[in-house]
Amino acid sequence: MRELFDEVAGHSPLDPEESVRRALRVPRRKRFYKEAGIAEADGGFAVTLDGRAIKTPSGRQVVAPRRGISEAIAAEWRAQGETIDPLTMPLTRFANSVAEVADRVDAVADDVAKYLGTDLLFYRAGHPEALVAREAAHWDPVLAWAASDLGAHFILSEGIVHAAQPEQAIQAARSKFPADAWSVAALHVVTTLTGSALLALALREGVRDADQVWAAAHVDEDWNGEKWGVDEEVAARRAARLVDFTAAVTILDSLKV
Secondary structure, eight states: OGGGGHHHHOSOTTOHHHHHHHHHTSOOEEOOOSOEEEEEETTEEEEEETTEEOBOTTSOBOEESSHHHHHHHHHHHHTOOSEEOGGGOHHHHHHHHHHHHTTOHHHHHHHHHGGGGSOGGGEEOOOOHHHHHHHHHHHHHHHHHIIIIIOOOOOOEETTOOOOOOHHHHHHHHTTSOOSHHHHHHHHHHHHHHTOHHHHHHHHTTSSOHHHHHHHHTHHHHHHHHHHOOOHHHHHHHHHHHHHHHHHHHHHHHHHO
């Protein structure tokens, strides 16, 4: 089983797009188990295949902090047919990634924090007015929340001209990051998929729901699609990213309970 996800994990386990690219290169393996279940383990719940706990490619045991998460992972294994398709198992891929970075939570959080210096929400279109208004409608409420609730006041820029952000603002937002590996990993996935650590943080804090965050992350893309038509390749990549985004949202929601 370990080799099944070896290519999927790679050297950058929390990069969902890289995980998908690697998964496409992995030959599908035949299903080698009859039953998938869960069992109590130190720190939470393990997923078992025919009674044996699953492990990451490097041999680390996968332990979910909530029963519901482990049940959802087990459901992915139960849903497999004669062959196993890692692309249909986003929660399993996520769980493998978390296990691999469990002892590097601060490094993962720091990687998320880097986006606070170049966040999607900071760079605005100068025209047309309708696009400017649409960006403002989706992005300004998140920035207003960051300023009022977090004390994080960021600087906006028109176009792609870099705007250096105040270190105080970055640290104020960074201080709200969670400390547990699963939440930090989910925050990382949402951030890399949306290009915005602020959107990811707003999602975790309940300031924006998943649909609002996904729409906010694709304002410009949707605008171009309305004007020039939807590119099928772009749409396919977006659909693949949505699978991993939904998995990360599932984790964040489960950990709120």
